[in-house]
Amino acid sequence: MxxxxxxxxxxxxxxxxxxxxGYKIEIKEILDLDEKRKKELAKVEALRQxxxxxxxxxxxxxxxxxxxxxxKAVKRExxxxxxxxxxxxxxxxxxxxxxxxxxFDDVPLGGEEDSVEVKHxxxxxxxxxxxxxxxxxxxxxxxxxxxxxxxxxxxxxxGELALLENAxxxxxxxxxxxxxxxxxxxxxxxxxxxxxxxxxxxxSSEQSDEYYIEGEDLALIATAEMPLxxxxxDEIIDEDKLPLFxxxxxxxxxxEAGTYGKYTxxxxxVHQFNKLEMYVFCLPEQSKEMHEKILAIEEDIWQGxxxxxxxxxIAAGDLGAPAAKKYDMEYWSPVNQKYxxxxxxxxxxDFQARACNVRVRRKDGTVEFVHTLNGxxxxxxxxxxxxxxxYAKEGGKLxxxxxxxxxxxxxxxx
Numbered sequence: 001m002x003x004x005x006x007x008x009x010x011x012x013x014x015x016x017x018x019x020x021x022g023y024k025i026e027i028k029e030i031l032d033l034d035e036k037r038k039k040e041l042a043k044v045e046a047l048r049q050x051x052x053x054x055x056x057x058x059x060x061x062x063x064x065x066x067x068x069x070x071x072k073a074v075k076r077e078x079x080x081x082x083x084x085x086x087x088x089x090x091x092x093x094x095x096x097x098x099x100x101x102x103x104f105d106d107v108p109l110g111g112e113e114d115s116v117e118v119k120h121x122x123x124x125x126x127x128x129x130x131x132x133x134x135x136x137x138x139x140x141x142x143x144x145x146x147x148x149x150x151x152x153x154x155x156x157x158x159g160e161l162a163l164l165e166n167a168x169x170x171x172x173x174x175x176x177x178x179x180x181x182x183x184x185x186x187x188x189x190x191x192x193x194x195x196x197x198x199x200x201x202x203x204s205s206e207q208s209d210e211y212y213i214e215g216e217d218l219a220l221i222a223t224a225e226m227p228l229x230x231x232x233x234d235e236i237i238d239e240d241k242l243p244l245f246x247x248x249x250x251x252x253x254x255x256e257a258g259t260y261g262k263y264t265x266x267x268x269x270v271h272q273f274n275k276l277e278m279y280v281f282c283l284p285e286q287s288k289e290m291h292e293k294i295l296a297i298e299e300d301i302w303q304g305x306x307x308x309x310x311x312x313x314i315a316a317g318d319l320g321a322p323a324a325k326k327y328d329m330e331y332w333s334p335v336n337q338k339y340x341x342x343x344x345x346x347x348x349x350d351f352q353a354r355a356c357n358v359r360v361r362r363k364d365g366t367v368e369f370v371h372t373l374n375g376x377x378x379x380x381x382x383x384x385x386x387x388x389x390x391y392a393k394e395g396g397k398l399x400x401x402x403x404x405x406x407x408x409x410x411x412x413x414x
Contacts, residue, residue: 001096001355004034017102020109020316025099033092040085047078097196100321101351107325111317122308128334131388132266135161153271160414165380167407172276172378175301181247186227188251189218194230197355199322209254224248224277225374233356239363243282243290263340273381280373287371291347294375295327298343304403307386308332310339322348335389342382345375
């Protein structure tokens, strides 16, 4: 969420960023609501002061009847004005929720096709094994029974593929711990306040990706980023404790709305998967450095796995609401002969922290909002696709990357 004062003082920047991201916003409506809120707040504060003055006069003896009646009248009027203020305040907050974060100056403009490669690593393989055909031939995955119990795009992992998933998790966890992250398991559900505070606002109702719990103010999480964002909600963190580094492991649930036409075969795009997510709370002046740090960790992880990739600076039209800038790492798929997303990392500046009220107390006593960042360490279902495409042999065993062998009884192949 952006500060309405910032919006008022940076109208052109806010409107331009929203347009480049593909969001339609009504700035005039927001500013009008802000003015209305200020006027209603002034009325409420004046009545509160009057109430306090009357209460002060009524102390120390039996109050006069006209003073009692005046107190009752003020109380009634104050209740009415507070109700009006609450309504206007709610309307303003609702309007602010649809305003996306501004973009950094070095974010490319345009849509997905305008994203810019900033680096690449490894030698792209010319051939590979289709992960789904291979996994099914080894009896390692069962989509048919997954659909029987939960519906399409749910699945069972079996035997050595399930063990490989665990090895990938343990490897990813070892890497983030090396870099000072605190490991956390997190709730698989969050309240609407946390969900909205994360800024996952779809551009249209057809793009909502969350599974909601009927009759409860809860939704299944699409990423551990959600509960990690809410971890310090309504807290003030001392400056000397920042930055804070968390690594959250969770199941992730996604309807995958709005993704039709993208690569969906097998484990690449499913409704439930496990993921290890990095998350950082930091000072505003640290966030650009932290963004590069998260990207470097992602690269370290995938270089260790020996997987060719490139890094893309995502164009504005392909950014979500919270991100001011995002990098995607895309691995080279030898099967599809193209790059496909494997991880991402985003700098959300103070956008999420403002909505979730996460602040820092500076050494001089001043208080301001922190910056938040997130990045994928290991998306396990998709990581299995990468491993099978790159290390499986036609009609044979799967070579185990050296960094995973300690977690598979030092086996060189499975």
